[in-house]
Amino acid sequence: MIPDLGDRSLFPPFLELPEDNGASSSSSSSSSATPADSNAVLLAQIKDNMTITKPTLVLTDRDGHGFALVFDGLDRDGLDLGKLGLKKGATAVVRGARQTVPAARSNEQSAQPETLTAKAARRQFLRIAPGQAHTVQAVPTGLEQTIAIAATLRAQQTRTLAEGCSHCAACGVSGSPGAAGAAAAAGAAETQGLSIKKLLRCTGCGQAWYCDRACQTKGWSNGHKSECKALKALSAIWSE
Ligand SMILES: [Zn+2]
Ligand SMILES: [Zn+2]
Structure with missing residues (x-):
């Protein structure tokens, strides 16, 4: 049966994802941080395709928090995002999602106002490790609609089982x-x-x-x- 996509413990927002401390860079891909470590599934609506050097999407999670999703180990044409359904307005479903915290970031949120450049430099993002592009799937409706449709399907499946x-x-x-x-x-x-x-x-x-x-x-x-x-x-x- 389809899970309850409205359940925040199963489908946490970006800021509640486990952290990938970013210690393993692309060269040491076989070490600790494998996506299987995290059971979290992230649901987020695709706002834009911002591919420059790597396939990159700008997403907004269920709390309206914006972040970037970067497919590591691929060049800009390494993935046909459109063909995978990862288009503006669709919902991305990311299994084993982790937030990557840039190394320079301090653990405590600074109370001081920052310049925009400093903010951008330590913005968290979601890194998809090389070979893990299949952990990102698409539903061709916006996030709220996707959650509502899933709830309807779940209710229907429950009723079919019961009756x-x-x-x-x-x-x-x-x-x-x-x-x-x-x-x-x-x-x-x-x-x-x-x-x-x-x-x-x-x-x-x-x-x-x-x-x-x-x-x-x-x-x-x-x-x-x-x-x-x-x-x-x-x-x-x-x-x-
Ligand atoms: Zn149909
Ligand atoms: Zn009928």
Whole structure:
């Protein structure tokens, strides 16, 4: 089942990520700081592509905090960010995320006002180690919408588990999902003496079921159009 993306302990904002102290530079990639050390998954909305020498995105986390995400070990054309769905307005999902603190930064926030240059020089960022680009995935909707769509999917998955049947996403009638789960759901319904309707699965996302084409068309114009691709991305990221 898809996790609760609204849960801040599972999906912390940038400033609550574990720190990567930056001691291991690109030359010593095999040492201590492997991304697997952190279970944190960061959700952040992509504001811009700021690639100059390395693939670089500017992101905003759930608290509105802005930071840069840098793919280390790749040159500026080393990654097709657009093809990966990492576009402006989309949500980036980063597994094993750590904040990298520039070496010059003092541990205590200074109470003194700083110059803009000094602030920029010690701004934290998110470094993706060489070979770890696959830990960054994309959902093609903004952060708030992504969290809302995930919550809807989670509620639907919970209900399907609890009731042993699926529901038409347009009219709400219960039925058996057309594919793999069909036998078990139909069996459960037969013991209750019901004849169960066989629902059709949306081939776009595989996460919505409908009675027939008419219900699918209705569901599409009632909002599934704006959610289908996000549902596909979310279910692919959390399918394993
Ligand atoms: Zn229906
Ligand atoms: Zn769909």
